[in-house]
Amino acid sequence: MRSIITHIAIYVKDLDVSREFYTAFFDGLSNDLYQNTKGFSSYFIKFDKGPSLELMHHTELVEREAADKVTGYSHIAFSVGSREAVESLTSQIVQAGYSLYSPPRDTGDGYFESCVADPDGNRVEITV
Numbered sequence: 153m154r155s156i157i158t159h160i161a162i163y164v165k166d167l168d169v170s171r172e173f174y175t176a177f178f179d180g181l182s183n184d185l186y187q188n189t190k191g192f193s194s195y196f197i198k199f200d201k202g203p204s205l206e207l208m209h210h211t212e213l214v215e216r217e218a219a220d221k222v223t224g225y226s227h228i229a230f231s232v233g234s235r236e237a238v239e240s241l242t243s244q245i246v247q248a249g250y251s252l253y254s255p256p257r258d259t260g261d262g263y264f265e266s267c268v269a270d271p272d273g274n275r276v277e278i279t280v
Contacts, residue, residue, distance in 0.1 A: 160205055160228060161207075164270075167208075171207060192210050226275060230276065237280075242278055245268045245278075264280045265278060
């Protein structure tokens with residue numbers, strides 16, 4: 153059996169703010185809002201290639217502190233095609249008021265990347 157990742161899901165505090173972040177900065181396309189009667193709502197954000205991103209919210213959502221080097225979800229990475237695009241997009245996101253976790257740089261594992269925070273502090277890598 154061959155399997156593929158179809159989507160990655162994250163809970164967010166504000167669906168519309170997160171939707172705008174991922175559609176504006178990463179050219180994602182969003183479906184219409186889904187809501188059920190149990191307090192759950194979500195958007196699926198599709199990209200040109202790779203898995204979709206499901207942004208989820210619940211009326212009983214419990215916030216936790218964003219932390220690095222803990223078990224569980226670490227980051228999501230987007231390839232933007234060039235070193236210049238990494239630098240440019242990183243700058244745009246930081247100028248829009250989002251936190252910079254690490255500036256564009258060559259990493260020891262062969263990547264050129266930066267790392268920024270999404271609206272909830274989730275780590276988002278931008279790479280070639």
